[in-house]
Amino acid sequence: MSDLTKLTAVEIAGLVASGEASAVEVTHAHLDRIAAVDERVHAFLHVDGEGALAAARRVDERRAAGEELGPLAGVPVAVKDVLTTKGVPTTVGSKILEGWRPPYDSTIVQRLRDAGTVMLGKTNMDEFAMGSSTEYSAYGPTHNPWDLDRIPGGSGGGSAAALAAYEAPLAIGSDTGGSIRQPGAVTGTVGAKPTYGGTSRYGLVAFSSSLDTPGPCARTVLDAALLHQVIGGHDPRDSTSIPAPVPDVVAAAKLGATGDLTGVKLGIVKELTGEGAEPGVMAAFRESVDTLAKLGAEIVEVSCPHFRYALSAYYLIAPSECSSNLARFDGVRFGLRVGDDGNRSLEEVMSLTREAGFGPEVKRRIMLGTYALSSGYYDAYYGQAQKVRTLITRDFTAAFEQVDALISPTTPFVAFPIGARTSDPYQMYLADLFTIPTNLYGGPGISVPCGLSDGLPVGLQVMAPTMADDRMYRVAAALESVVGTFTPPAL
Numbered sequence: 001m002s003d004l005t006k007l008t009a010v011e012i013a014g015l016v017a018s019g020e021a022s023a024v025e026v027t028h029a030h031l032d033r034i035a036a037v038d039e040r041v042h043a044f045l046h047v048d049g050e051g052a053l054a055a056a057r058r059v060d061e062r063r064a065a066g067e068e069l070g071p072l073a074g075v076p077v078a079v080k081d082v083l084t085t086k087g088v089p090t091t092v093g094s095k096i097l098e099g100w101r102p103p104y105d106s107t108i109v110q111r112l113r114d115a116g117t118v119m120l121g122k123t124n125m126d127e128f129a130m131g132s133s134t135e136y137s138a139y140g141p142t143h144n145p146w147d148l149d150r151i152p153g154g155s156g157g158g159s160a161a162a163l164a165a166y167e168a169p170l171a172i173g174s175d176t177g178g179s180i181r182q183p184g185a186v187t188g189t190v191g192a193k194p195t196y197g198g199t200s201r202y203g204l205v206a207f208s209s210s211l212d213t214p215g216p217c218a219r220t221v222l223d224a225a226l227l228h229q230v231i232g233g234h235d236p237r238d239s240t241s242i243p244a245p246v247p248d249v250v251a252a253a254k255l256g257a258t259g260d261l262t263g264v265k266l267g268i269v270k271e272l273t274g275e276g277a278e279p280g281v282m283a284a285f286r287e288s289v290d291t292l293a294k295l296g297a298e299i300v301e302v303s304c305p306h307f308r309y310a311l312s313a314y315y316l317i318a319p320s321e322c323s324s325n326l327a328r329f330d331g332v333r334f335g336l337r338v339g340d341d342g343n344r345s346l347e348e349v350m351s352l353t354r355e356a357g358f359g360p361e362v363k364r365r366i367m368l369g370t371y372a373l374s375s376g377y378y379d380a381y382y383g384q385a386q387k388v389r390t391l392i393t394r395d396f397t398a399a400f401e402q403v404d405a406l407i408s409p410t411t412p413f414v415a416f417p418i419g420a421r422t423s424d425p426y427q428m429y430l431a432d433l434f435t436i437p438t439n440l441y442g443g444p445g446i447s448v449p450c451g452l453s454d455g456l457p458v459g460l461q462v463m464a465p466t467m468a469d470d471r472m473y474r475v476a477a478a479l480e481s482v483v484g485t486f487t488p489p490a491l
């Protein structure tokens with residue numbers, strides 16, 4: 001049998017359904033791979049070998065009993081440590097939740113279980129999903145399988161690295177400002193941010209509630225679409241969940257794979273190209289634009305003038321929401337508690353716990369947000385940022401009157417060396433220059449590998465109108481049908 005870890009999710013599900021491979025065999029192959037490489041990659045914070053094998057056994061039993069299996073049954077999946085998993089540690093990359101075993105599953109994880117996927121474990125991330133490199137994890141950085149001295153992106157670098165290192169064929173991420181798409185781009189994998197409200201936030205540890213969006217990560221566009229279909233759709237437990245079915249992303253990915261984009265009009269966003277992007281990134285992007293045109297797409301340039309303020313608006317809105325959300329980590333309800341010796345007041349214990357439990361970037365964001373929301377500054381900072389958010393949404397709406405989808409490079413630069421940007425927060429924030437507008441608008445965006453620059457992967461981003469997630473899958477799959485998938489040098 002060929003190496004099971006090198007297969008796509010579709011191929012694995014096919015083997016399990018036909019009985020050519022058991023889910024237990026598939027799971028063992030991936031656990032062995034993790035054991036062989038994860039010391040160097042550090043994609044996982046927790047590997048749940050026993051849980052995975054138990055889930056795999058159930059799939060094999062169901063098959064033996066003649067039950068109909070879903071399209072991803074028996075396929076291993078790695079889950080970003082931002083989603084609660086019943087009885088399985090959930091840290092959000094933070095010391096403040098060390099040792100916490102949630103009493104319930106997030107909706108996404110529940111749906112993964114119901115679909116018969118096999119959860120291998122929890123992946124590394126920047127603390128509370130704040131970062132672009134996974135270097136802000138309290139548990140040490142993840143290494144990019146393309147070059148172990150480089151970052152795998154963030155905040156979901158663990159999920160992306162697990163895919164690129166063949167530790168898992170599928171993974172879950174969450175995207176607040178780019179944390180699914182940017183790691184996808186710099187690891188040569190596919191990452192999709194669904195329409196806000198298209199995937200449930202129930203059990204997603206909140207960073208910025210009006211932006212947080214869980215979504216699928218995979219090595220191929222079709223695998224990502226299948227995962228999107230399984231995890232997406234209305235959830236009454238999430239008040240911002242959209243009460244509508246998931247657009248048919250699987251059919252769209254299959255249509256795209258035929259390589260025909262006749263009748264599709266794409267807009268290159270002027271403000272997300274040229275200035276700010278590395279020449280190697282722009283070269284790969286331009287080549288992909290030519291490819292998309294050859295596949296029949298009509299390509300025009302569109303201007304979204306307010307995108308230039310997106311980063312500034314995001315770094316007021318996201319920290320403001322985080323300063324409120326993270327108030328719940330008080331040393332009383334979850335995880336860490338410091339200094340509770342019977343002599344200290346509740347406030348002292350809270351303060352000591354937060355001082356010890358939060359890392360420097362999280363503290364920076366809480367302080368920024370508290371300042372932006374304080375009376376006297378509220379209108380000038382938070383209020384102003386909200387107005388900019390409206391203008392950015394209007395830019396998208398106007399653009400989608402002219403074109404079906406928008407395209408840009410996913411990131412301005414390829415994976416940088418570990419340590420290169422940690423001392424300058426602004427340099428780190430720039431990693432999301434091209435992904436943040438989509439989050440402020442709420443629409444879907446996908447990153448698909450489009451080429452290499454100096455031997456490192458470059459991603460192309462496709463952005464679509466809200467609830468038109470299918471469109472971005474079609475375009476991404478069409479590009480993939482020509483450029484193929486990307487394999488890092490052997491680990």
Ligand code: GLN
Nearest residue numbers: 129130131176177178179
């Ligand atoms: N890098 C961005 C930040 O630090 C986005 C993070 C995310 O999408 N979770 O906020």
